Amino acid sequence: MSASILDGKYPAKAHCAAVAAHLLKQNSAITSGLLYLESGKSRLHEDSPFRQRRPFFYLTGCQLPDSYLTYDLSSKKLTLFIPPLDPAEVLWSGLPLSPEEAKQQFDVDEVRTTDTLTAAISPDTTVYTIAHQLSQKFPGTVNTELLHIAIDECRAIKDEYEVALIRRANEITAEAHHAVMRAIKTAKNERELMAVYLAECIKRGAPTQAYTGIFGSGRAAATLHYIKNDAPLTGLNLLLDAGAELREYASDVTRTFPINGNFTKESREIYDTVLQMQKECLDMCKPGNNWEDVHVHAHKVAIDRLLHLGILKGDKDEILAKRTSCAFLPHGLGHYLGMDTHDTGGHPNYKDEDKMFMYLRKRGPLPVGAVITVEPGIYFCEFIIRPYLNDPEHAKFINEEVLEKYWDVGGVRIEDNVLITSSGHENLTSAIKEVSEMERLINGE
Incomplete structure (x- = not known):
């Protein structure tokens, strides 16, 4: 039974839906907005091995560094942004995962490259994120209070x-x-x-x-x-x-x-x-x-x-x-x-x-x-x-x-x-x- 279950995709979209429901439970006034998280960053000059940020993995199942996710609370669309191909990096690490390959591998609705991230987020959107994992600046409203709590509580119950x-x-x-x-x-x-x-x-x-x-x-x-x-x-x-x-x-x-x-x-x-x-x-x-x-x-x-x-x-x-x-x-x-x-x-x-x-x-x-x-x-x-x-x-x-x-x-x-x-x-x-x-x-x- 375990083997057959693990042959499928990590249930990222189900986790996003559960976290979104918990957000609404915390604040019933929320009607729209965007969940936003960043993966861990590449650590080429550090001794410790790369480990994906737990909240990011929970909502994507993705272990890639330098990546991002958005989840639209209204449309329930989960988008994964992964690094674009860098010819210089290919020399050292080989070909990266393409958006098409990533779409097949991860339980997400769309995969795009990170150079399209800024244009994909409307300035009118309320962004729900985690403060200490935030490197981007957003022109609209940013809420850093609710998402971490929602993810932590949802993670306590395992599927x-x-x-x-x-x-x-x-x-x-x-x-x-x-x-x-x-x-x-x-x-x-x-x-x-x-x-x-x-x-x-x-x-x-x-x-x-x-x-x-x-x-x-x-x-x-x-x-x-x-x-x-x-x-x-x-x-x-x-x-x-x-x-x-x-x-x-x-x-x-x-x-x-x-x-x-x-x-x-x-x-x-x-x-x-x-x-x-x-x-x-x-x-x-x-x-x-x-x-x-x-x-x-x-x-x-x-x-x-x-x-x-x-x-x-x-x-x-x-x-x-x-x-x-x-x-x-x-x-x-x-x-x-x-x-x-x-x-x-x-x-x-x-x-x-x-x-x-x-x-x-x-x-x-x-x-x-x-x-x-x-x-x-x-x-x-x-x-x-x-x-x-x-x-x-x-x-x-x-x-x-x-x-x-x-x-x-x-x-x-x-x-x-x-x-x-x-x-x-x-x-x-x-x-x-x-x-x-x-x-x-x-x-x-």
Whole structure:
């Protein structure tokens, strides 16, 4: 199904129509005007590779630099403007895409060259655009307040084409994660495993990554965004957080598994805790459910399990109320996923004074069509936990003698990408996570 969907054109005109409808929702007085966006610019003298501006791609499906789009709100006509042929550029880069070829490739009504752009925009037209992506000057009215909001909100709900891209990116990512599991017993350092992972993604058609991966071994697994990825493989486990990108759409997957092929007693206890947290939170991924409630449930499961292990002590309701569990789960349960790894439309509140919610990147109910990550974790990071141990209000809930047995576990995180459906959810992530399956794969059984 995904392959057949992806054989078609990226649904640019449908996205334009949705954004236009959202504009009218924001301001019912709008009756006409022109949506206008610019692509990213050529970066011949910069080290970073070209990445298309997300709003531009969302409304065109076009990855060309130095291009423009207009969408007429009255006629619903989408026009793409691409660079004209430059003989000098052909020498270096070959023949560019022609307007005729572009019309066949992209879901647009017309393709013109950029040298006709100015003449194509009437001075009487109200232009809706994004301020920080605007290089042209227009003689008429220019509104820079509404378009970005409309695009961000529309991007939060994925259509079948976008879901197919994310699903395929997850399939490639899963195979790359499995390749790392097969290689981990013979690898000497994190760098080798990163190479194995990237090679598998490239081989399967996804040379671009959604973000810099995390290949953290031992206690480095407790660093949430560890990016050194060059240390010798030491300690008990590897935390692998890496996701391929496919045609601008991201996957975001985390697995944690034993370096020598078998979990230790303490590592298995924490892994089983996190897996239970995730499974119960996945069961709550249904339309209309509040994401804050799912996040709090992850903490409740963590508290129950850590009390059972003796790492925490005292009353579980009081531990939750005092937010002591944030010493072990300091980040949010998950975030929207799409063209950006931390995608738009989640309405986070980073100024929230409640430490349990200040890093939660999605707030409010889960809508049908959203893709969200579910990524609980338990971490034994001294820089986070020590301040809690030094605070009598929290220290009374933590058994430091038992805690000493778990520092080498480092951190455990399990992360899947989930589509919210009308009947519940669909897990788009196929990377294995059951202990028996991972240990068999690592040990070549």
